[in-house]
Amino acid sequence: MIAGVDWIDRFVRIATGAAIAALTVAVSAQDFPGKPIRIVVTFPPGGPTDAVARPLGQRLADTWKQPVIIDNRGGAGGIVGTEIVAHAAPDGYNLLIGTAGGMSINPALHPNLSYDPFRDFAPVGMLVINPQILVAHPAVPANTVRELVAYAKAKPGQLNFGSSGSGTATHLGLELFKSATGIDAVHVPYKGGAPALTDLIAGQVQLIFISIPSVMPQVKAGRVKAIAVSSAKRSLSAPDVPTVAESGYPGFEYSNWNALFAPARTPPAVVSKINAEIVKILNDPAIAQGLSSQGADPAPGSPESLAAYMRVDHERWKKVIRSAGIKPN
Numbered sequence: 001m002i003a004g005v006d007w008i009d010r011f012v013r014i015a016t017g018a019a020i021a022a023l024t025v026a027v028s029a030q031d032f033p034g035k036p037i038r039i040v041v042t043f044p045p046g047g048p049t050d051a052v053a054r055p056l057g058q059r060l061a062d063t064w065k066q067p068v069i070i071d072n073r074g075g076a077g078g079i080v081g082t083e084i085v086a087h088a089a090p091d092g093y094n095l096l097i098g099t100a101g102g103m104s105i106n107p108a109l110h111p112n113l114s115y116d117p118f119r120d121f122a123p124v125g126m127l128v129i130n131p132q133i134l135v136a137h138p139a140v141p142a143n144t145v146r147e148l149v150a151y152a153k154a155k156p157g158q159l160n161f162g163s164s165g166s167g168t169a170t171h172l173g174l175e176l177f178k179s180a181t182g183i184d185a186v187h188v189p190y191k192g193g194a195p196a197l198t199d200l201i202a203g204q205v206q207l208i209f210i211s212i213p214s215v216m217p218q219v220k221a222g223r224v225k226a227i228a229v230s231s232a233k234r235s236l237s238a239p240d241v242p243t244v245a246e247s248g249y250p251g252f253e254y255s256n257w258n259a260l261f262a263p264a265r266t267p268p269a270v271v272s273k274i275n276a277e278i279v280k281i282l283n284d285p286a287i288a289q290g291l292s293s294q295g296a297d298p299a300p301g302s303p304e305s306l307a308a309y310m311r312v313d314h315e316r317w318k319k320v321i322r323s324a325g326i327k328p329n
Contacts (some may be wrong), residue, residue, distance in 0.1 A: 001090070002078050006273070008298075010173045011231065016235050018087055019026070021172075021329055024201060026097070029160075029269030029270050029272075029273055032092055032270050032273055033064050033065075033066045033093065033100075034093065035066065035093060036066055036067040036068070036069055036093070037060065037064075037066060037067070037068045037069070037092075037093050037094075037095065038068075038069045038071050038093065038094050038095065039053055039057055039068060039069070039070055039071065039095045039096070039097060039260075040055075040071045040081045040082075040084055040095070040096045040097070041053045041070055041071065041072050041073070041081065041097050042073060042074060042075075042078035042079075042080065042081030042082055042087050042096070042097070042098075042099060042102055043072065043074045043078065043081075043099075044072055045072050046254075046315040047234055048098060048130065048213075048294065048295070048296065049097055049148065049258055050070070050072065050212065051121055051294055051296070052097065052128055052258050052291065053070050053125055053298055054070055055287060055290060056127070056151070056278070056281060056287075057069075059103070059284075059287065060277060060281070063277060064277075066193050074303070076105060077101055077146060077167075077168075078099055078101050078102030078106065079102065079106055079110075079113065079216040081096065081102075082096060082098065082102045082103070082115060082117075083114055084096075085121070085151075085261065085263060086115035086120040086121065086263065087115075087116070087263075088119075088263050089229055089263065090122070090262065090263040090264060090265040090266070090267075091266065091267075092262060092265060092266055092270035092271070092274060093272075094114075094119060094262070095124070095260055095261065095274070096121070096260070096261045096262075097127065097258050097259070097260060097261075097307050098117070098121070098258070098259050098260070098261045099168055099171055099256065099257065099258055100255070100257050100313060100317075101168070101256070101272070102117075103117040103259070103261075103310055103313075103314075104310060104313040104314040104316075104317050105168075105169060105172065105317045105321075106118070106198065107314060108314060108317045108321050109167055109317075109321055109326065109328050110317040117310065117314070118307075118310075118311070118314075119264065120263065120264050120266070121261040121262065121263065121264055122255070122261065122263065122266045122268075123259065123262050123303040123304075123306040123307045123310065124259070124261055124269050124271055124274050124275050124277045124278065124303055124306070125259065125260055125263055125274075125278050125279065125298075125300060125301055125302065125303060125306055126257065126258075126300065126301045126306045127257075127258045127259055127260055127278070127298070127299070127300075128257065128258050128261045128282075128291055128296035128297055128298055128307070129231060129232055129255045129256075129257050129296070129297045129299045130211060130212075130232075130256035130258070130295055130296050130297075131171055131212060131229045131231035131235040131237075131238075131255045131295070131297065132169070132170065132208065132209040132210060132211060132212075132229070132230040132256065133202065133208070133209070133210060133211075133212045133215060133226055133227075133228070133229050133230070133235075133241060134177070134209050134226070134227040134228045134229070134230065134244070134254065134320045135208060135210060135215055135218075135219065135224045135225060135226055135227060136148065136206060136207050136209075136224065136225055136227055137200055137203050137205075137206050137207075137224060137225075138199075138222065138223070138224065138225055139203060139206075140159075140206050140207070141223075142227070143225065143227070144228075144247060145181075145227060145228050145242075145244055145247035145248060145249065146247060146248050147316070148207075148227055149181045149182075149183055149248075150180075152183035152184070152185060153182070153183060153184075155218040156184040157184045157185070157186060158186075159183075159185045159186065159189065159206045159207060160185070160188050160204070160205040160206055160207070161174045161186065161187055161205065161206070161207045161208065161293050162188045162189075162196035162197075162199060162200055162205035162207070162208040163187060163188070163189050163190065163196060163208065163209070164189075164190060164191075164192050164193040164196055164210075165189050165190065165191060165192070166187075166189040166293045166326070166327075167304045167326055167327070167328055169204045169254070169256050170193065170196075170208065170210065170239055171187060171189065171326070172254070172317055172320050172321070172326070173230055173254045174187060174209060174325075175320050175323075175324040175326070176252070176254055176316070176320050177185075177209075177244070178318065179323065179324075180244070180249045180251075181249060185207065186238065188205050189202075193208075193210050193211065193214060194258075195278065196208050196211060197214065197215060197218070197224075200224055201218060201223050201224060207227075209230060210242075211295050212229070212235060212237050212238050212295035213237065213293075213294050213295040214295075215327070216237075226238065226241045227241075228241060228242055228244045228247050228285060229241050229242070229243050229244070229296075230243070230244060230253065230254045230255055231243060231250070231253060231255045232245060232250055232252075232253040235295070235297055236292040236297045237292050237293065237294075237295045237297070248288040258277075258296070259306050259310070260274070260278060262274070266299045271303055272303075275302065275303055278300065279300040282298040282299075282300040283298075283300060
């Protein structure tokens with residue numbers, strides 16, 4: 001009889017504890033945020049990811065009446081900053097602006113990372129898609145993807161394709177393009193996109209994938225010519241340039257992207273509250289226009305859609321890395 005009473009007493013305590021825990025989560029979400037929020041950016045100030053973070057952080061601060069601190073933690077291709085948030089408190093006050101490199105490519109390229117993007121993070125929502133643009137030196141006798149592929153196949157191994165470094169998104173984009181089109185081109189890695197563009201203009205390399213804002217002035221000046229954009233849809237910042245997919249290679253897609261993440265086990269109600277505010281900000285025409293002018297197409301969505309997109313992106317790069325035999329620097 002006493003054992004039965006003890007069992008009932010334990011059951012009541014467990015049920016009461018679960019109810020209190022659920023109520024605590026609800027209250028914490030309702031009261032969130034009650035202190036400053038930190039958003040970690042995995043690159044130095046002034047870069048494209050930082051340019052997304054700062055207007056976003058300012059709007060969040062204005063709405064929530066709490067400071068939003070942009071914490072730039074560059075290093076190791078985004079690994080340093082990503083690790084910080086992976087191991088931070090799961091309370092909604094530590095957020096990460098993740099990138100394709102940090103969340104999709106690095107986990108496929110580095111087998112011994114200290115974080116797992118699918119295990120250690122709670123997706124909050126996509127922020128922007130950063131399409132890359134394929135540009136060529138004016139001496140290349142091709143103005144479309146079909147013409148370029150025909151020319152490259154007529155001269156196998158004679159075209160030099162620059163990138164911002166071995167294992168970077170621009171290098172992997174080249175390998176994806178080679179696989180999709182069946183061309184043979186020589187990869188020439190640089191220490192960043194700027195020197196690769198300089199050598200393209202000089203004719204040292206004939207082709208590169210590069211961010212749209214960094215090259216459009218050169219396109220308009222006739223120093224290089226735009227062939228296609230890498231995204232599934234045309235970019236808002238280069239609407240007249242066709243995609244690779246619509247140029248005869250359906251299914252081709254690759255972009256850099258920025259998305260917001262929280263540490264795993266962050267309360268779902270808190271994640272939902274942050275997501276709702278982010279979607280509202282990205283749908284603001286003033287914010288959207290400002291981001292698009294920098295080559296960042298706003299792409300607000302749900303945590304679930306971000307998780308699905310990230311899985312597809314990771315599998316894409318894992319396949320490219322394996323088939324091309326790419327190794328980390």
